[in-house]
Amino acid sequence: MTPRLNKMPFWFADATLLAAAAVLVAVGGRPLKAWEMIAVVACVAIGGWLAVLPFLKEYEADVKLAETGSLDRTMEKLTQLDTVADRIAGATGQWQGVQDRAAQTAEMAKGVVERLAREAESFAVAVSRTSDAERQKLKLEVDKLRRAEGEWLQAIGRIMDHVFALHVAAVRSGQPALAEQIDRFHGACRDALRKVGFVPVVAAPDEVYDPRRHQVADGSRPTEGARVDETVAPGFVFQGQMIRPIIVKVVDGDSSAVAGPATPRAEGVVDPDSPPSTGRVYSQSIPSVATDSGHPNPETDLGSA
Numbered sequence: 001m002t003p004r005l006n007k008m009p010f011w012f013a014d015a016t017l018l019a020a021a022a023v024l025v026a027v028g029g030r031p032l033k034a035w036e037m038i039a040v041v042a043c044v045a046i047g048g049w050l051a052v053l054p055f056l057k058e059y060e061a062d063v064k065l066a067e068t069g070s071l072d073r074t075m076e077k078l079t080q081l082d083t084v085a086d087r088i089a090g091a092t093g094q095w096q097g098v099q100d101r102a103a104q105t106a107e108m109a110k111g112v113v114e115r116l117a118r119e120a121e122s123f124a125v126a127v128s129r130t131s132d133a134e135r136q137k138l139k140l141e142v143d144k145l146r147r148a149e150g151e152w153l154q155a156i157g158r159i160m161d162h163v164f165a166l167h168v169a170a171v172r173s174g175q176p177a178l179a180e181q182i183d184r185f186h187g188a189c190r191d192a193l194r195k196v197g198f199v200p201v202v203a204a205p206d207e208v209y210d211p212r213r214h215q216v217a218d219g220s221r222p223t224e225g226a227r228v229d230e231t232v233a234p235g236f237v238f239q240g241q242m243i244r245p246i247i248v249k250v251v252d253g254d255s256s257a258v259a260g261p262a263t264p265r266a267e268g269v270v271d272p273d274s275p276p277s278t279g280r281v282y283s284q285s286i287p288s289v290a291t292d293s294g295h296p297n298p299e300t301d302l303g304s305a
Contacts, residue, residue, distance in 0.1 A: 007054040017047035153243065156193065157236055160200050163189050164234055197239040203228040203246045215245040226250040 021043035028036040078084075163186055170182035190200055203214060209226040216222055217232045228248045235246035 010050045010054045014047040014051040017043040017050070021047070153198070153236075153238060156198055157244065160189065160193070160236070161233055164200070199237040200234040201237055201242075201246060202231040202234050203248050205230070209248070209250050213242060213245055214248050214250075217247050217249060222250045223252045226252045 021040045024036055024040050024043070025032070032040070167179075167182050167186045170179040173179065193199070201213075205228065207228040209222050209228060211221075213235060214228065227250060229251045230249050231246060232249060233247035235242060236244045
């Protein structure tokens, strides 16, 4: 009777690892942390390996058993040397004819190999040309997508600049109902764009000027410690990267506006003497979002409307 490997310990270990993976998924955070995901994958992989291992061992044992039986039969045949000797004697007379046919076969095989080599070379050249054409096509498509994305960002930026100016004009008009309707429209535009990763950001009143996320409207460099007086135009963040800083007016230490004088006004009301595209918009603080280098990306920097 052929002995068989007991699979129960392997299946038990497999079930234990799968249960551990399930527990990690059940009690882990949402989303799973990196080490939790690695642990789950490791448990499942090791469990699968343990489930397959006993079958592999049985297969190896069967192969060895078959090889042993074949070796026994071979030994039996080798013992019949007399019969083998007679057969060798008969085969010797036919060797010359076989050798001639073998030479012809070798010549034919050589020709086939040469033809296969030529075909393989031609195929490789064709594949290389096709691959180069595909790469060039994909490169063109990527360039088109990048240009389209840049044009889309430019268009959306200008539209949001105009919506911002419309909101400012509504606040300046002194009509609360109109200002509320435009504010809702502005908020709806921001929410729609936020779903695709495009987020307009504004500066909080009296916020400390930060050159990484602010830019003075007239391009001057304010003194150290200057504070934001008002937002002239919003900055834009696309997929976590600031592509245009917030355009602001600032006041230095002696409370004089760098980008022009600002008259006293109530919170949320814009300066009636300022240009139509300027004014204070939001009173809440907008979180700072910048690029890895701390400055806007010059290749995708958007100009204000």
